[in-house]
Every structure is written in C-alpha cells, then in structure tokens.
Amino acid sequence: xxxxxxxxxxxxxxxxxxxxxxxxxxxxxxxxxxxxxxxxxxxxxxxxxxxxxxxxxxxxxxxxxxxxxxxxxxxxxxxxxxxx
Numbered sequence: 001x002x003x004x005x006x007x008x009x010x011x012x013x014x015x016x017x018x019x020x021x022x023x024x025x026x027x028x029x030x031x032x033x034x035x036x037x038x039x040x041x042x043x044x045x046x047x048x049x050x051x052x053x054x055x056x057x058x059x060x061x062x063x064x065x066x067x068x069x070x071x072x073x074x075x076x077x078x079x080x081x082x083x084x
Contacts, residue, residue, distance in 0.1 A: 010041035
C-alpha cells in the first residue's frame with residue numbers, strides 16, 4: 001500500500017473518531033480494518049500528517065478510555081438481565 005493511501009486512511013479514521021466520538025473498535029468496524037491498524041494510524045501516523053487532528057483524536061480516545069469500565073459494567077449488567 002502506498003503512503004498516500006495509508007495517510008488518507010489515517011486522516012479519514014481520525015475525522016470519523018472526532019466527528020462521532022467513536023471508539024477504536026467502532027472505527028475499525030466501520031472502515032473494515034483491525035483495531036491495531038486504527039490505533040497505529042491515529043496514534044502514530046496522524047501526528048505527522050495532521051497534528052491538530054491528532055490532538056483532537058487523542059482527546060476523544062482519552063475520554064473513551066476513562067469511560068470503558070462504565071461501558072463494561074453496563075454490558076455485564078445487560079448480559080445477566082438477559083439470562084433471567
């Protein structure tokens with residue numbers, strides 16, 4: 001894959017995450033790539049492509065990371081409620 005294609009993907013992933021306040025997992029599913037690819041694109045490559053977007057993405061991912069234990073608890077609660 002050429003650098004232009006990868007840079008374009010990294011930019012589109014970053015824009016999607018910021019616009020939708022999306023998680024890495026949701027972005028990976030939307031773009032049909034792995035979570036590792038999304039993470040590498042937005043946390044390493046994007047810094048050199050669009051530094052402003054990189055910082056915006058970093059902020060969104062920090063919020064998602066802080067909230068993940070809450071989402072996990074909600075998912076577990078729903079799982080056990082469904083089993084009743």
